[in-house]
Amino acid sequence: MRSTLKGFLRWTTVGMMGLVLPAAGCGRAPDDGSGEPAPTGTAAGTPPAATPGELVISEASDSVIKGTFTQGERTLSFEGHGGATTGYDITVRLNGAVLTAANQAGGATHRLDGVAEANGGVIQLSDDDHALLDAFQKEMDRHTAGATRPFIQQQLLRLSALWSQYPSSLALKQEVSPDQERTFTSICSSYLQWRHANHDCDHGGDYAPGQFALASVGERWDTGPGGQTTHEFFQDEPFWHSSTFAHKGGAYIAGDCLGHCGADCPAGGSNQILTQDCLDHDQCVSGNHSSTSLFCDDEFTQAVDDFMNAPACPGTGIDPQSIRNWETVNFPNQGVERKTGPRAICYSAHIQDFNWTAEVCDDSMEGFTDLGKRIEAIKIRSPIQGVSVCYKGLVQGRTWSAEVCDNAVVGTTGQGLRLEGLVVRTIPDSGHLLQYTAFIQSQGGWQPYSLSNEVIGAQGLRMDAVKIKFCAHEVCQIGAPLIAGSCTDSCVAAICAADSFCCNNSWDSICKGEVHTVCGRPGCL
């Protein structure tokens, strides 16, 4: 997630003018081109040094963090007390501003504020504030990499990331409570996959096809044309560009760890915090509204709680698989999955107003939960050799279709008919290892997962989205690699983390043995 002007500025200034922005990345460019004198009382006027800056932590314990960060002539000081269960208060001072955040013991409400240090007066965060905050949180991330961070350090990092992108058009004082408007959807399972991102141009929830795109979640570009660093790229088929295509419905965007609740990519010490709200905000500012944050304020507001509450995604910090460069990348055509690792089951859907969407795999969501658009048709396949996927559908006003297999279309296109029900099975039969679910908005959301050959959906109702997962076999059987996101057995994820061969190459006898050594279960027979 990033502030509005960053995406545009970054490529423009670096790619076209040969300048290098501060490591901050997310912060807007410093005010060095206006020709106007900088107002006294703010730190604007002199760009921050491009060096990472010097971090001095004067006190650090499980419940306290204190120190300073100096970059060029600017100094930021920070102090935090508390823990996850005891409540916390954090204060950051910079450029004459005091930013605070706190919550009560056991309370779910976070109180944020920001005022002038000298007089308590109202302030906005400037480009220079954003840049300094971002440089600080990145250096803090690097500095504490490899250690288990106490809650208070984690919270300081998360808040600094939040403030480093805080729009100038929104008041700094706000309470963040976990009500219906403040929920997050973690999208760790979509890491390095295409995922739908939407924004509404601050339109109060009104979406249109031109406002959605497919974003490569968490992917990082370290070098682009001419050696630019950390950029975003936009596809205008068949080419990728470093300029935006505002409101080009269905455009593809990649780079800069899209979906991460922080300034572009983490510095390397943290895993990414990937959420749908942060992805939507990224897509809003990166691909469409690079000129002013005003159009993305509601996306930012929706994402504020994600910064503070959403979990980090293991393995997404400095995963080399997520790093690409312009010279070597071989972009697939539209609709081809991006991740190079094995997949168990993949599917795509024809959706009202959107045509066929990109194929997703292994429990990723296909469709939309927030647009009220019907799924009209679906295609499903398994990349695992020797496995067929067969399925049939119930189309609005019709009887169940004949069963089709392996990426054949079930449903209709161009007729405006809902796909209301779906039954899926694999050959050979996989029983409980195949699970799938449908999002039915009018029935309150996601249905419980159904097993092989069971019905999902509801006759007469719109199916908004689906998720399908398929575990190729049990952990005590050898065979195809198992996909942690597609297997409900938690032992799969544990073994994948300990021995990636099992999940990238094949589940061999060693993997089978690790059911005992890694998961602590009785050995497989």
Next chain:
Amino acid sequence: METTTTRRFGIAAALAVAVAAAGLGSGCRRREDARVFAAAVEGFFQAAAKQDCAATKRATAGDLRAHLEQQGCDGLFEQMEKHGLAYQSSTAVKPDGRAPQARILEVRLRLNGKERDRLLRVEQAEGAWKLASL
């Protein structure tokens, strides 16, 4: 021939500018006329609505001016037009706590046919108040 209404408006605007100029020149504290700040914001939106890049830049200062100098105006004009971004009114003005000569305005904007309350900042530059954040 000028109508009474436009003449009155013109007089009021001239007075506002005069008050602003006096305030800028003397440095002593005077009761501020909020219309001066509103006029600065309004001037920006009027220039942008005409898609006059030079005038739009002249109506800006600080961060916003820097962005327009670097990016040009086309993207901003396109987005403002597409989404019907327009200034409605100012509801409050407060001194910027970090910069005594800057003001933070609580304004009502129209965006996509709906009203939004947002914060904008105006700064003194080149002897006038100009919009510094958007």
